[in-house]
Amino acid sequence: MLTPVGADTYFKLPRSVSRAQAGTIPLAAATAWLALCSKDCLALDRSQAKGNSVLVWGGSSSVGLYAIQPASQRGFDVVTTCNPKHADLVLSYGAKHVFDYKDEKFAEKIKAAAPNLLHAFDTIGNKGSSAAAFQAFFSDPGSICTVRPGRANTENVVQGTCVTDMLPLCTELILLLQVSKHDHELVAELFKKVPEWLEKGYLKPSSPKVLPGLDAVADGFQEYGDGKISAYKIVYEL
Template sequence: MKALVSQPHLLSRVATLALGKTIGGSAAEFTDVPEPAISPDEILVKVRAVAINPTDHMHIDAISPSGSIIGCDYAGEVFKVGSNAARSWSVGDRVAGAVHGGLFPDRGAFAEYLKVDSDLAWKVPADVDDAAAATFGVSAVTAMLGLNARLGLPYPGEKHDIQRQQPAPVIFIYGGSTAAGLFAIQVAKLAGCTVITTASPHSTDLVTSYGADAVFDYHDPDVAAAIVKQYPDISIAVDCFSKGRSFSISDTVLKNSKGKLITLLQPPKPTYPGVEHEFILAYTLFGHPFQWLPPIGPRWPAIPDDRKALARFYATLPQLVSDKKLRAPPVFLEEGGWNGILTGLDKLRAGKVSGGKIVVKL
C-alpha cells in the first residue's frame, strides 16, 4: 500500500530541534509498504480522508524514527474485521478517529489502509461526510482528555445534573479559534460551564458561534487584567496554543484562585505560586507506553484510564454528532490527493492555518 513514511535526516533534525524551524526539506516521502496485519481486536480501515495536525509535521521534522507511517486523523470505511471486533463492526461500516501516527511502521493515517483498535474508533452517521468526520481526531480527543479526564468535567453525552452547579463553573480557554479550542469550547458548554476565551477580532464570531460566552483579544497587552477584572475567580483553564505569552496570560487569569492549567505543549514553571500546570498528550489515550528519540528522549507510561476515556468518548460521539451537540471545526479542503497532504503540512509549518482544520480527501 501507499503511505507517507518518515526518512529523517540527522542534520536537519538537529537544526529543527535547536532552532525551532525546518531546514533541508521534508523528511518524509510516499512509498510502498506492506498492508498492516490486524489482530482479533482490530479493524482494517480503507482511508478516505485525513485531517492534518501540527503534531504531524513535528513528528516528520524532529520526532519520528525512520520507517514510521505519519498521520493521526482519519475517516474511511471498514475493509477487514478481526474475529473479536465482529461484535461491533462489519465490512463497509463508515468509521473515523485518531491513531498514534508517526511512531510505528505499521500504524499511521496517511496511508491507503490503517489498522485501528476496534473500541478506539467511532461510527460515522450517514449525514456526516468524510471530511468533517476526519476532524474528530486529535483535536477533539485532546479537548476531552483535558476537560473530562483531567479537570473532571462531566463527559459529553452522558447524563448529569448540571442544575445543581450554581453558579455555573467558569473556564478559561486560551486559543478558542484553534481546532482544539473549538472542541474545548463545545465540551465545556456541554458540561454546563461558562466559557471565557481568547481570539483575534476576526475570529470572535466564529468562537461565539461554537458557544463561547465572552471573547477577549489576545493581542491586547492588558488582556489578562481585563479578564480577571470581569471574572476574578476562574480556577480551571486550558491553553490550546501553549506558546509565548499564552502561559503567563493563563497563569494571571488563575492566580486569584491558584487554579489549574492544562497545556498542550511542555509549559514553563507557573508564573504565580499555587497555580498548577499539567501537560497532556493525546497519545496517552491509546493505552501503550512510548518514547520519543530513544534512548535519551522522554518516556510516557501506559495510562489505562486514559484509554478507557477515549473508548468512552467515541462510544457516545455518533449520537453527539447526529444531535449537532458537537460540531466539526470549519474544514479547509486541500486539493491534490496524496500531494495535498504535503501541501497542507507546509501550510501548518508556515503558520498559515487559523480558524479551522485542513482535510485532504484521498
C-alpha cells in the same frame, strides 16, 4: 494501570457529516476531552459545572472549538480568547465570553467576567500563551493544561500553578498504543456519544481545509509553521 486501545474508541459516522469534516474530529476532540476531564490534566468536576468557569486559550483553533462545546454543554461558563474576527464563531460553538488575546487589558477583562476562574486549557502552546492564560486567574495559582509535550513554553507561569500537558496522551491514543485505564474509559465515553451529538447538532465539526494527497503534507506543515491556520483544520485526501 495501562490498557490497549480497542474498538470502543471508534465511532460510526452519521451521514450528515462529510469525510473531510470527520477527519477533524478524533484527535482534536479526544485531545480536548482528555485535557478537560483527565485526572492527569484539568480534571474538571462535571457534576459541579454550574457557576464554574474554564478558560480555553485559542478558542478558534480546532482543539479549542472541540473543548468549548462539551464544556459549555456540561454547564461550565466558557471564557475564550481568539482573533476578534472569529468572535462570532466561538460564540456559536458555546463560548460565553470572548476576548482578544492581543488586547493589553485582556487579563483584567477576563477577571471581571470570570472572577472564580482557576482552570485554563492552552490550545496554542507557544512561548507566551500559558503565561498569558495564567494572568487571567484572579488569586490562586490554579491549573493550566497545555498542548505542548513536556510542558514546553511554561517557564513564565508563576510557581505553584499546576501545569500539565496533553499531547503525549493523545499521541499514545491515536497510535493505538497503551493508555491509562482512566483515559481509555474517558475516550470510549466520548466516542460513544459523538454520533448522537453530531446528529443532534450538539457537536459541530471544525471547518476542514482539504489538501490533495501525501505530496501536500509538506505544504500543510509549512502552513502550520507559518502560523496561517486559523479557524480551520487541514485534512489530507488520499
